[in-house]
Amino acid sequence: MAAPTAWSPPRWESTLATCSALTGGSISSDRRACMSVLARSPTLHPMSREWTSINPSPFRPTEGWRRLIRGLRLSSCRSGAKNWRWFARRSRVVRWRRFPRPWAAPRSSSSTASRAGNSPGKIMSLPPAGSRPWPALLVALAVLLALLGQYQFTRTPQPLSSALLLFTLAVVCLLAAERLAQPTRGAEALRDPAAGEEGSAADLSRASALPRLGPAVLARKWRWVLTGVALLLGAWVVWALSRKPLPLNKSGPVVPWLLACALLVAAWGERPRTGRVRAWLSCHRDELAVLTLVTLAALGLRLWQLGNGPFTLSGDEGSIGLELRRILEGELRNPFTLGFGPFPTLSFFVEVVPAWIVGLNAWTLRLPNALLSTLAVPALYALGGQLFGRRTALAAALLLASYQVHLHYSRVALHVAADTFFFTATMAVLIYGLRHRTGPWLFVLAGLLAGADQYVYTGSRLLPLLIVAFLGLLVLVAPEWVAGQRTNLLVLALTFLVVAGPILLVAIQHPNDYNARINQVGIIQSGWLAREREIRHQGTLPILLDQFRRALFGFSFYQDRTVSYGSGGPLANAPMAILLYLGLGLSLLRWQQSGFALLSLWFWGGLIGGGALTVNPPTSNRLVAITPAVVLLAAVALSESARLLAVALDVHRPRRWALAVTLVVAVFLALLDARFYFQKYLPSHRFGGGEALIATQLGYDLARLSPAPHLYFFGPPRMWSGFSTLVFLAPEVPRDDVVEPLTTPEALDRLVRLDRDAFFIFLPERAGERALVARRYPSGEMREARSPDDREVIYYWYFVPRSALGG
Template sequence: MKRDRVTSGLLLLAGVGFALLGQFYFTYRREYAQDGVFFWCAAILSFGLLLWRTRWQRSSRSARRFLILVREHPWRALLGLAGASFALLAGYLARQRLETAGFADLLWLWLAGVTGFLLALALPFSFGKARGRFFRWLRGNRVELAWLAALLLVSLLARAFDLEHIPANLGGDEGTQGMAALELLGPPLGNPFSTGWFAVPTMSFLWYGLGMRLFGATVAGLRATSALTGALTVLTTFLLARELWGRRVAWLAALLLACSHFHIHFSRLGSNQIGDGLFVTLALWLLARGLRSKNPLYFALSGAVTGLGWYGYFGARLVGIILALYLVWRLMVEHRFLTRYGGLLFLLLVAAVIVAAPLLLHFFQHPDRMTSRLQQVSIFTSGWLEREQEITERSAASLLLEQFWKSLSAFNYTLDPTFWYRPSIPLLDFVSGVLFVLGLVWATVKYRWPANGLLLVWFWLALILGWVLTENPPSSMRMTGIAPALSIFVALGLDWLARLTPHASRLTPYALCLIATLNLHYYFAIYTPTRIYGNPTAEIGTELGRYLALQDDDYVVYFHAPPRMYWGFGALRFIARGVKGMDVAEGALPQPDSARGARFIFLPSRLDELSVIRARYPGGMERPIYSDADGRLLYVLYEVRETE
């Protein structure tokens, strides 16, 4: 009892102290208002913990067990509090540090904080007992684990085979992210709690930079992280589906995702969109496990994954909204849901905030960067809806209905209009498209099942926010996070048919083989040779970059390409790192250094300038480069050797 009073007293003193500090900054140091907000947040957290302690007797049974655990193990509470403080401190110090300084120490401080917070919930941990349970579980599931390992290996092979050349083009955005990753790694290590190109969190560049440290700073090395992420998403999809719908649906969903041409494509790009599916399936699986077992660690891990998603692509930020809406739905349809899980859900929220805190502090300091991308692509904030109404003379309702149709029909009819993928078929193959509709209808009819409710919330929320309310749907790069949901819908449709009659059940393996064949054949045999990914400039940048990277000299490149293309194009910069080059404006005449060789590159739109350079520097080597996809002229190279 005395220890309880001491703890409550310390929380009260901490809350009052932080509140006084926050108000001091608001009143006397107004130019540092952000620091005042930080201290006030710490005060509110302290007061919240104090209130929680004083009202624990009226809390739910699950929350009461958690609080008893905290009261009986104060050192674990201290470890959790210290971990949360370290994570917050890392973000606070990152805001004070110059961008040119090193941030490795703050990254380790944040990692230590998050790890400490999670360990506080995992301990006490008996390695002996855990080892015994693990080997018993391994023996009992060895056959299924062997098949699962084989499936993951096949998934990885489909995503990692010849990454250097499939897709053949390196996209401009891929190259830009690759350069950002290399620059962030330094040395010194850049700020991982900031934002960079297109307001993308720099932490996502860090993952790809570490991947290139491991696999090499090549096109394949850049894309390797995505291939691993895509294969892991097959695993988390299996775990989620098995937890919610059982073993049969889990195997079907994992197999379908493993061979999905849509998911395979984005798993082979050096871009962070592919992480969306991993974040959402992992967070939902941990939440489902937590709701079933009432284990606080699962809730904390689900929150941690949700917070970590903020450091990835913008689509991963939907994970928190999906979780929130699903839990609100459970609260509305289940009696005493909040009573049973209230304390554990609060723990999930705390974990998410702790993990995302450094980036959230950055957004507080630069609020425009948090929503800048949304403002660019939203049909409302970008002005698209108003412009379209004026141009087409159609009503807003009619345009919104068209947006909805394009989005919903992306899996069966409407094609992706962007060069991020731009396939000649919908995002689902012919057979999967039919099964998807069946699965969607079945889940909708049985929406009161918690598993189906979760899947429907996930699908419709992502569809509306990711496509219906954004420009140019269905832009596939914004919806990689829905790929696992599509596979689950298809699996549910196939499972429903299989359960109708014994004859349909026997056809299931043949249906899976047909779907796998359709997807793999389309992607590798039909789509890949077209080199359509990344648009024509990506093909030019890739081919030119590969040629320049092979040249062992210090020639300067004079790029006669603007305004069609620029020397700073991402693919060109990444592949031909270290090659010196410059853009040549239309009509301008470059003045090469006679002591160094020169390479003049002419795009077809600027080809009339070649005669001027040929006359000024006669005797050069001229070489036209054509596309191996359709034979069109990509560029003309005119190479002049040094004269001194």
């Protein structure tokens, strides 16, 4: 009698047995849970997902399951493939059994199933997406409605309500297309490795995760000891600054403050392992190469002809240059006070480094801001990759690299563009630490970035509010994000207080000076709202709604109302505005997803605080801090539309097709903005206003004269010779303003000095007084100075040498 053969379980039962052995459970109790775990891996066979869709069951992982999940989260790295091969060998998996999909379940009648060509063990596939045209038609309809909405802004009078209705319908069509396309095979294939279950908001995958660092440098008790020492040093710095006002020529407790920051980094830092870093770089070299090219392109756009593009040096830039000169000459040494703006002086000490190396001029004045704002591009890629996947992140990086508003403020010395780096980098680091629970070292880095941003610009005060609001929202809707993170969040708060402590002390001691800019432009603080109620004879609500409408539609219709940019049009081109409003609609409908929640808080907080609640919206320099959120919303709409089209058209490789379409459109929009800025905006010389253009041209003319003459300026009441740009470019030239109009040539005898050459400047409004000066000093030379585009005369000058003044 033949010996009985040993029973062997089915292959999927063998896999369950292996999972159960690893977790300490049984096959019967762990079958559904194990398949639920396997279904979460983006690289497993799709049949695992089909099994869980037939047999859904709630699953709460224990510690053993967490270890299994960490082992089964695969990446594109060699180590991930090796781990999967090991798991396959252990579980003797050769081929997965095919389970019917829920929508392809066989009919009850066997004859009907046989006529349809489906047996109980086979899949009844849906018709190809090409024969189901509704998703593609809805996407096309959404684009058409958005184009019509954008067209409404060009009509007179402007029906903003109809445009808003068209954009709302476009968002509804886009969501309907996604709902129809979701069950198709392409929908699964199109999900990014970073995409979550919805395919749009994402959790960061192992493929894009940073390399795990080594063990902690210090034991836990010594970490808290160093943290306590850092807190004591930070408290001592604040106490020393609060005792008595620190003179401007005294550096104060800078060294203890830097030491406190260094102790926090040393306390919670982790020692990197070069082997893991090299493996991570090897796995991501293609991705890093593409990101490097985009970053270098952004850097090139910001450094090309930086010194004379824009040609005008604005009054704010001239004032910042004067602050840097005070530092170089030793007059300003206190980094913990307020300077021009009022900006914290610590930012000036960072900006002065290039001027200290190669000299102070327009190029070195603008260089630090250009470099720092360029770093916002890779930071936005890191943030977008965690929230929405690599495809969306790459599109956002391309859009930000040449977005006209961000590009312009990156090429001038104003501090507003630096906020884009600090905002983006802080949120990217914070979200990565929350998702991956890497330990406190990332939270220390987030606290350092958020604290350092408080020394940059007035808009940086939105960043801590954004962090608190985002964490509060997570506590309400996704408490698992912050569960067990109390130590990390405490380290984040302590680091922020140590870094920002000195400037927070200034805000407490001198609130009027610290909030001077807000008191000047805020509609409530400045009394503008009360005056408008009397002028318009309207209530508060209609005025606030008008302010909100102007701020929101400043990206598509209303023109920028500041000379700091003043492009003559809205803050975005038409295709970018369409994508922005589509992305806004998606974010409002999906606000419970982490990525859209952050973008909603960021965009609406900045739009209301820097737009609707300030005078004369839209004002571009107050909205620069939200430009990363603007381009990321546009990139989300673009990427989602490309994904839905790929699903609807049933292309061969839908993910590659969607990536190609997204990148082509993103590059096209980037080229549109770059072309507009360099070929239309810069030649127009709108930046800074007419007075700044006069001061810049006159400053360069005076700097070329040697020895320096004495300037007699016939400019008041329109302009005065103390304009900061003129003082910055020609610091050695003595100046006198001729306020009263000349009536006789002899009046010059009481004004002109005989120790220097005389340089008379006449603005066009006072050009009639040239004849009196020429009659008194006939040996002089009369010329006119024209604008750089040679369209108009901006001033006249009359040069009289010293030898001809006594005649």
